[in-house]
Amino acid sequence: xxxxxxxxxxxxxxxxxxxxxxxxxxxxxxxxxxxxxxxxxxxxxxxxxxxxxxxxxxxxxxxxxxxxxxxxxxxxxxxxxxxxxxxxxxxxxxxxxxxxxxxxxxxxxxxxxxxxxxxxxxxxxxxxxxxxxxxxxxxxxxxxxxxxxxxxxxxxxxxxxxxxxxxxxxxxxxxxxxxxxxxxxxxxxxxxxxxxxxxxxxxxxxxxxxxxxxxxxxxxxxxxxxxxxxxxxxxxxxxxxxxxxxxxxxxxxxxxxxxxxxxxxxxxxxxxxxxxxxxxxxxxxxxxxxxxxxxxxxxxxxxxxxxxxxxxxxxxxxxxxxxxxxxxxxxxxxxxxxxxxxxxxxxxxxxxxxxxxxxxxxxxxxxxxxxxxxxxxxxxxxxxxxxxxxxxxxxxxxxxxxxxxxxxxxxxxxxxxxxxxxxxxxxxxxxxxxxxxxxxxxxxxxxxxxxxxxxxxxxxxxxxxxxxxxxxxxxxxxxxxxxxxxxxxxxxxxxxxxxxxxxxxxxxxxxxxxxxxxxxxxxxxxxxxxxxxxxxxxxxxxxxxxxxxxxxxxxxxxxxxxxxxxxxxxxxxxxxxxxxxxxx
Amino acid sequence: xxxxxxxxxxxxxxxxxxxxxxxxxxxxxxxxxxxxxxxxxxxxxxxxxxxxxxxxxxxxxxxxxxxxxxxxxxxxxxxxxxxxxxxxxxxxxxxxxxxxxxxxxxxxxxxxxxxxxxxxxxxxxxxxxxxxxxxxxxxxxxxxxxxxxxxxxxxxxxxxxxxxxxxxxxxxxxxxxxxxxxxxxxxxxxxxxxxxxxx
Amino acid sequence: xxxxxxxxxxxxxxxxxxxxxxxxxxxxxxxxxxxxxxxxxxxxxxxxxxxxxxxxxxxxxxxxxxxxxxxxxxxxxxxxxxxxxxxxxxxxxxxxxxxxxxxxxxxxxxxxxxxxxx
Numbered sequence: 060x061x062x063x064x065x066x067x068x069x070x071x072x073x074x075x076x077x078x079x080x081x082x083x084x085x086x087x088x089x090x091x092x093x094x095x096x097x098x099x100x101x102x103x104x105x106x107x108x109x110x111x112x113x114x115x116x117x118x119x120x121x122x123x124x125x126x127x128x129x130x131x132x133x134x135x136x137x138x139x140x141x142x143x144x145x146x147x148x149x150x151x152x153x154x155x156x157x158x159x160x161x162x163x164x165x166x167x168x169x170x171x172x173x174x175x176x177x178x179x180x181x182x183x184x185x186x187x188x189x190x191x192x193x194x195x196x197x198x199x200x201x202x203x204x205x206x207x208x209x210x211x212x213x214x215x216x217x218x219x220x221x222x223x224x225x226x227x228x229x230x231x232x233x234x235x236x237x238x239x240x241x242x243x244x245x246x247x248x249x250x251x252x253x254x255x256x257x258x259x260x261x262x263x264x265x266x267x268x269x270x271x272x273x274x275x276x277x278x279x280x281x282x283x284x285x286x287x288x289x290x291x292x293x294x295x296x297x298x299x300x301x302x303x304x305x306x307x308x309x310x311x312x313x314x315x316x317x318x319x320x321x322x323x324x325x326x327x328x329x330x331x332x333x334x335x336x337x338x339x340x341x342x343x344x345x346x347x348x349x350x351x352x353x354x355x356x357x358x359x360x361x362x363x364x365x366x367x368x369x370x371x372x373x374x375x376x377x378x379x380x381x382x383x384x385x386x387x388x389x390x391x392x393x394x395x396x397x398x399x400x401x402x403x404x405x406x407x408x409x410x411x412x413x414x415x416x417x418x419x420x421x422x423x424x425x426x427x428x429x430x431x432x433x434x435x436x437x438x439x440x441x442x443x444x445x446x447x448x449x450x451x452x453x454x455x456x457x458x459x460x461x462x463x464x465x466x467x468x469x470x471x472x473x474x475x476x477x478x479x480x481x482x483x484x485x486x487x488x489x490x491x492x493x494x495x496x497x498x499x500x501x502x503x504x505x506x507x508x509x510x511x512x513x514x515x516x517x518x519x520x521x522x523x524x525x526x527x528x529x530x531x532x533x534x535x536x537x538x539x540x541x542x543x544x545x546x547x548x549x550x551x552x553x554x555x556x557x558x559x560x561x562x563x564x565x566x567x568x569x570x571x572x573x574x575x576x577x578x579x580x581x582x583x584x585x586x587x588x589x590x591x592x593x594x595x596x597x598x599x600x601x602x603x604x605x606x607x608x609x610x611x612x613x614x615x616x617x618x619x620x621x622x623x624x625x626x627x628x629x630x631x632x633x634x635x636x637x638x639x640x641x642x643x
Numbered sequence: 644x645x646x647x648x649x650x651x652x653x654x655x656x657x658x659x660x661x662x663x664x665x666x667x668x669x670x671x672x673x674x675x676x677x678x679x680x681x682x683x684x685x686x687x688x689x690x691x692x693x694x695x696x697x698x699x700x701x702x703x704x705x706x707x708x709x710x711x712x713x714x715x716x717x718x719x720x721x722x723x724x725x726x727x728x729x730x731x732x733x734x735x736x737x738x739x740x741x742x743x744x745x746x747x748x749x750x751x752x753x754x755x756x757x758x759x760x761x762x763x764x765x766x767x768x769x770x771x772x773x774x775x776x777x778x779x780x781x782x783x784x785x786x787x788x789x790x791x792x793x794x795x796x797x798x799x800x801x802x803x804x805x806x807x808x809x810x811x812x813x814x815x816x817x818x819x820x821x822x823x824x825x826x827x828x829x830x831x832x833x834x835x836x837x838x839x840x841x842x
Numbered sequence: 843x844x845x846x847x848x849x850x851x852x853x854x855x856x857x858x859x860x861x862x863x864x865x866x867x868x869x870x871x872x873x874x875x876x877x878x879x880x881x882x883x884x885x886x887x888x889x890x891x892x893x894x895x896x897x898x899x900x901x902x903x904x905x906x907x908x909x910x911x912x913x914x915x916x917x918x919x920x921x922x923x924x925x926x927x928x929x930x931x932x933x934x935x936x937x938x939x940x941x942x943x944x945x946x947x948x949x950x951x952x953x954x955x956x957x958x959x960x
Contacts, residue, residue, distance in 0.1 A: 104797070179647075179648065179650075180646045180647060181647055182660040183649075184665060186835045187665075235668075237707070246669075246672055249667050249672075250665050250668045250714060252665050253664075253916075254661050254665045256659050257654075257657060257663065257664060257816070257912060258648075258654050258657065258659070259647070259649070259661075281919060284668055284671065284672045284675075285671065285672060285675050285919070285920055285923045286675075288678075288679060289675060289678075289679035289927060291676055292676050292677075292679035292680050292683070294778065295680065295784065296680075296780065298685065299769065299776065299779075299780055303768075303769045303779075304769070304770035305768060305770055305773070305776035305780070306685065306770075306773060306776065307687070307776060314713060322770070323770060323772045323776075325687065325690070325691055325692070325772065326687065326773060327686065327687070327690060329934065330683060330686055330687070331929070333930075333931045333934065334679055334683070337679070337927055348866075381922070384923045384926060384927075385926045387931070388930065388934065395938050396934060396937070396938070397937030397938055398937075399933055400930070400933050400937045403933075411734070531795035563948075597867050607644055657910060657912045658910045658912075659910055659913070664912060664913070664916075667913045667917070669915055671916050671917060671920035672920075672922050674870065674917075674924060675920060675923065675924060675927070678924045678927060678928065679927065681928070682927055682931050682932070683915060684933055685928065686935060688931065689932070689935060690935060695881065705872065709868065709872050712868050713868065714893070716861065716864045716865065716868070717861075717898065719861075719903055720858070720861045720903075722903075723854075723857045723903055724854065727853065727854050728849050729848050729858075730851060773947060822903075822904075823904055826899055826900075826903045826904045829899055829903075830896050830899045830900060830904075831926075831959065833895045833896050833899065834892050834896060835894055836868075836871075836892075837875075837891065838888075838889075838892075839879035840875075841875040841884070842875075842881075842884060842885045842889075
């Protein structure tokens with residue numbers, strides 16, 4: 060164990076350098092966490108407005124109506140207008156994916172925990188890390204500012220399909236510029252992660268001794284670095300189309316409102332889809348891999364036994380990362396793709412499901428015969444498994460051409476990917492937050508409030524997303540302003556709209572337990588030692604909270620693998636990586 | 644930040660210092676960026692009715708393009724020579740070569756502006772056709788990279804040069820890393836030049 | 843790469859040789875483009891010369907010839923992702939569903955024509 064000493068003479072930094080333009084990975088992690096959580100609740104709020112409109116079409120939203128007044132173009136007296144609905148949909152997706160989930164799992168958890176778990180004093184490039192946060196914040200603010208643009212925010216969906224997006228109002232330009240900020244931030248972060256993990260691992264911490272969470276961040280970083288540039292290129296091209304009237308994504312003879320658009324033409328709307336999905340499919344794995352890592356950590360810790368098949372999990376993960384770059388066009392079966400290419404993408408899509416199933420199965424088998432501690436993080440981790448399984452398995456029909464033709468752009472798709480990211484990724488995030496909160500603050504979060512948060516969240520999540528599958532099977536299309544009320548085939552499932560909306564508001568309400576718990580525990584939570592969960596990985600060797608700028612009193616050394624729980628012959632049921640071998 | 648290992652000394656296993664690995668990963672992402680733009684070019688070209696016609700109509704200035712290629716290649720070699728001078732601990736020689744690099748980069752931009760000016764004065768704008776769109780986008784992005792290089796090199800020649808007296812090794816590493824970026828900018832141009840001017 | 847002065851001198855000589863080769867190749871590629879070849883041959887030749895030049899810059903100016911394994915690995919991964927991006931997108935162009943036509947094959951209307959028709 061490291062020896063307690065307080066002799067680190069770090070020049071005291073000014074308030075600005077400590078809290079605002081910070082270079083300490085822990086401070087940046089917290090900045091990321093708080094900012095992204097704000098965006099997440101904002102995006103959640105947009106979703107509530109949409110759900111209100113779907114259940115009570117044309118009725119004013121309670122309370123908000125007075126705020127906006129009757130002059131508002133999109134939101135008169137709190138009634139969601141169709142244009143407003145499109146903006147809400149596009150911005151909800153954009154905010155949740157690019158400004159909330161990814162920044163939380165990579166920017167917040169990755170930033171805070173990876174250097175601790177590999178026993179490093181900081182990230183390899185601390186100032187780059189700071190630049191990264193500020194790129195993200197500027198990009199995010201530009202995105203939010205687009206609501207005040209003439210014509211409102213971007214309204215062409217989070218996918219911004221051309222040519223609709225090219226001829227859209229100026230909000231789309233804000234969207235593109237905001238995206239360039241967010242992409243740059245992800246690029247800088249990815250570079251930093253790869254270098255940090257390759258170069259700064261503690262002595263003795265070989266690649267096969269890395270905690271699974273670090274592995275997920277490593278693969279994620281490669282996805283960020285290599286998949287984002289094509290979208291950056293596409294964003295630049297779309298900006299050219301919008302600002303300089305080029306025709307990258309505009310075909311010849313495009314007719315808009317009965318008139319041929321006056322452009323050179325010769326472009327291709329498909330090109331946008333290819334470049335977009337080349338990023339956006341790996342992006343899905345950016346959303347889900349770090350939560351996988353968090354869940355693996357929590358499960359190993361609370362089952363008190365090693366992860367089952369650590370090596371096969373790592374190999375699956377790396378394979379998953381590679382495959383994620385050659386499956387993207389399964390989002391595009393309906394674009395007029397020939398059978399050969401379609402067969403290629405169907406095959407790769409089926410292949411990529413194998414490593415995900417290997418990882419999930421390994422996690423499930425890890426539970427076998429364990430005496431499980433049902434702590435709050437463990438509850439979230441356990442719930443993650445079936446929720447992600449539903450999300451993943453409902454994706455299989457969409458990966459095959461034939462069922463996709465029927466299900467494409469229905470609520471089934473919405474249900475599918477929300478199962479992956481809403482009860483999937485966010486449950487991983489909650490598990491991580493309850494699990495590492497003691498490390499970050501030195502205090503534990505309240506268990507009772509945590510359980511009050513967990514059980515209703517699990518229930519309401521399913522009440523929101525399961526009916527979407529039913530609606531999708533009935534053929535209700537996504538992005539409908541009235542939720543399908545004007546379609547004959549949707550009439551039998553319309554009643555579900557109210558049910559889902561009420562569940563969504565219920566979901567919003569129970570998050571109060573979490574918010575109260577978070578802030579209350581920061582101040583009044585029970586004080587804990589540096590290793591409250593009896594964990595084995597290196598972050599538990601640091602004090603809670605870790606020392607500013609250096610993390611550890613003395614840099615730890617790894618003596619063994621990351622999950623040495625219940626080793627026969629040991630006194631304790633855990634043998635930390637940083638514990639020196641016994642003299643023999 | 645002095646606490647971070649391997650900022651100057653190399654890692655025993657990888658044989659690299661952080662900055663070098665970092666810049667190579669950045670260049671890998673740049674490869675993807677320009678790769679995406681190149682695949683855009685290929686996709687639009689094979690789909691176009693008469694790409695050759697658009698290209699002939701655009702009448703790019705081949706002499707200027709060729710001279711600019713020479714300029715950029717020369718600026719690449721001055722970077723190598725400046726780094727070699729630092730290894731030989733000859734700081735004034737380094738400054739001459741590194742200054743020459745900035746001068747050549749500026750010269751490249753001047754030629755580029757002349758070329759753009761000629762195009763605009765003949766009413767050749769990006770909106771005219773997709774060849775011109777590709778031409779302006781690709782050369783424009785490349786020029787942005789050149790400007791980025793000038794900013795970095797300018798900083799290392801000016802205020803950043805103080806580091807040579809305090810941490811010479813780290814400064815040499817910075818020059819090497821900047822050089823890698825600069826060669827990449829050169830490399831992109833080597834592919835852009837035939838793609839736009841000769842094919 | 844070692845940093846000894848003698849090696850540096852050798853390397854500078856090598857660099858200058860590469861520099862001359864690059865200048866010559868630039869002249870060659872321009873000269874070759876003046877010959878009347880077919881469009882396809884022209885593209886292949888131009889890209890082949892560019893690849894040789896690019897390899898010289900990458901290999902010697904950027905020291906890739908003497909580089910460490912980690913960097914080869916990074917570039918290999920990037921290459922692995924670059925090829926499908928170039929290849930699969932193009933494949934989509936050549937493999938549309940029978941009868942349907944991918945957008946850019948529609949007749950190109952030039953700028954002048956559209957403005958005249960208004």
